[in-house]
Amino acid sequence: MTNTHPYTLEILPPKAEGASYQWAIRRSGKLVQRSDRSLPNEAKAHENGIAQIEKLLSGAGDR
Numbered sequence: 001m002t003n004t005h006p007y008t009l010e011i012l013p014p015k016a017e018g019a020s021y022q023w024a025i026r027r028s029g030k031l032v033q034r035s036d037r038s039l040p041n042e043a044k045a046h047e048n049g050i051a052q053i054e055k056l057l058s059g060a061g062d063r
Contacts, residue, residue, distance in 0.1 A: 007032065007056060009049040011042055023049035025056070032056070 012022040012035075020038030023045045024031055033052060039045040 004050070004053045004057070007053045009046065009053060011045050011049070013042070021045035023052075025049060025053055 006027050008026045010024045010026060012024060014020060020040060021042055021044070022035040022038060024035070025033040033056070035045070035048065035052075037048070039048055
């Protein structure tokens with residue numbers, strides 16, 4: 001399992017029938033990033049969210 005500290009990943013279920021999953025990344029309870037894509041299932045949402053946390057942890061995109 002990937003260590004995501006200090007970030008937590010929240011999987012957001014579909015709000016309506018036929019809608020898609022999304023994720024939110026939080027740090028100390030505050031929203032850091034939210035998915036901009038709808039994902040077909042919970043597993044894909046989790047996989048995509050973890051990939052984004054790994055980018056945050058590696059410093060990718062910092063300038």
